[in-house]
Amino acid sequence: MLAFQGIANVAFVMAKPPSLIRAEQPLPPDLTAADRSISLGTATSSRRRDLVFVVNPRGANGRTGEQWKRLLPYLRSRLGSECNICESLTSGPCQAIDITREAIREGAHAVVAVGGDGTLHEVVNGFFWGGKPVSSHDPNASHRTAFGLIPLGTGSDFARTYGWKNDPHDAIDRIAMGLRSQVDVGVTSGESGEPHYFINEADIHLSAKAGYYASRYKKFGNLCYVIGALQAFFGHQNRNFRIKVDGGDWEVCSQVTALCVGNAKFFGGGMKIAPNAHPSSGNFEVVILQDFKWYDFILKLHKLYNGTHLSVKNVSSRSVQSIEVEEIVPSDSIYVQSDGEFLGFLPRKFCILPGAIEMIC
Numbered sequence: 056m057l058a059f060q061g062i063a064n065v066a067f068v069m070a071k072p073p074s075l076i077r078a079e080q081p082l083p084p085d086l087t088a089a090d091r092s093i094s095l096g097t098a099t100s101s102r103r104r105d106l107v108f109v110v111n112p113r114g115a116n117g118r119t120g121e122q123w124k125r126l127l128p129y130l131r132s133r134l135g136s137e138c139n140i141c142e143s144l145t146s147g148p149c150q151a152i153d154i155t156r157e158a159i160r161e162g163a164h165a166v167v168a169v170g171g172d173g174t175l176h177e178v179v180n181g182f183f184w185g186g187k188p189v190s191s192h193d194p195n196a197s198h199r200t201a202f203g204l205i206p207l208g209t210g211s212d213f214a215r216t217y218g219w220k221n222d223p224h225d226a227i228d229r230i231a232m233g234l235r236s237q238v239d240v241g242v243t244s245g246e247s248g249e250p251h252y253f254i255n256e257a258d259i260h261l262s263a264k265a266g267y268y269a270s271r272y273k274k275f276g277n278l279c280y281v282i283g284a285l286q287a288f289f290g291h292q293n294r295n296f297r298i299k300v301d302g303g304d305w306e307v308c309s310q311v312t313a314l315c316v317g318n319a320k321f322f323g324g325g326m327k328i329a330p331n332a333h334p335s336s337g338n339f340e341v342v343i344l345q346d347f348k349w350y351d352f353i354l355k356l357h358k359l360y361n362g363t364h365l366s367v368k369n370v371s372s373r374s375v376q377s378i379e380v381e382e383i384v385p386s387d388s389i390y391v392q393s394d395g396e397f398l399g400f401l402p403r404k405f406c407i408l409p410g411a412i413e414m415i416c
């Protein structure tokens with residue numbers, strides 16, 4: 056039996072068959088007693104997979120928690136005969152990171168993010184520690200832990216690249232199939248040097264500021280991105296950057312409105328900002344918008360949503376493995392975010408880690 060605990064407010068036992076997996080500490084009161092232990096069935100086959108579901112009950116303004124409860128019977132029927140299932144409800148930001156690390160160390164087959172891009176982002180960051188991948192305590196483990204996703208967030212932009220809808224039943228069917236693929240992960244470090252990982256995209260300046268504000272208005276659903284963008288426009292100024300691509304020479308990028316480093320295609324609740332990006336390509340697609348005025352967004356917004364903006368004047372795109380971005384005259388006020396999380400300000404370096412983790416697809 057593997058003890059799987061040590062995480063603030065969350066402790067449970069991940070037991071090898073035939074034991075049950077069960078939550079040992081009380082789960083939030085909105086779960087019924089029947090749901091507190093969701094190990095499904097008592098099969099004794101040693102081939103049972105250990106799946107850890109990391110649920111953000113506050114995702115999508117609380118809808119994630121409600122949908123998760125309704126989903127449990129289907130989860131039981133679909134996966135119960137072949138998997139040991141453990142649920143862990145987060146009680147606050149960043150907890151999903153610790154839960155994921157612990158699950159990997161204890162040898163879970165997969166850690167499934169149940170929520171939006173923010174929850175997925177934390178799960179992905181849990182695959183790393185001190186700049187290195189987290190590995191199982193068992194040196195003879197025959198499998199790598201993969202991540203999975205049940206997209207139940209507000210924007211759920213990562214899922215869009217794969218054409219996955221916010222239909223949790225489809226997601227469970229995918230997890231039941233258990234197909235895996237290797238995906239690239241982006242890593243960025245600021246002046247502190249501490250690495251920070253992202254799976255969907257990172258972005259700089261206006262779009263990052265819009266995302267920062269949007270996070271305050273999630274109760275309005277996808278409208279939060281429009282409100283965030285309007286708020287970000289106030290006081291916005293295009294700025295002169297320099298960039299260094301793949302270790303080459305510094306290049307000047309004047310009057311930058313926004314710069315996006317896409318590992319996947321979408322951000323902002325469905326904007327196809329990096330239409331040529333794909334998480335298995337081994338490259339980022341970097342898209343730079345220069346000298347945009349507020350009315351350009353109104354005139355060209357539909358192109359940003361459907362991914363046809365690359366042919367628009369003052370929009371450029373390139374495939375890169377690393378990019379460094381600085382302001383020519385540093386102002387310490389240029390926002391940077393990744394997967395919707397505010398990271399601070401420029402300067403920044405972004406690198407791709409090809410095939411760094413496996414995803415259930």
Ligand SMILES: Nc1ncnc2c1ncn2[C@@H]1O[C@H](COP(=O)(O)OP(=O)(O)OP(=O)(O)O)[C@@H](O)[C@H]1O
Nearest residue numbers: 114115146147148170171172173174208209210211
């Ligand atoms: N119990 C909790 N209470 C409050 N916030 C939480 C809790 N658990 C996790 N969080 C935070 O909520 C943030 C947003 O969650 P999540 O991404 O799942 O939903 P969303 O914001 O609605 O969706 P999206 O990011 O796709 O727009 C996460 O980044 C996480 O830090």
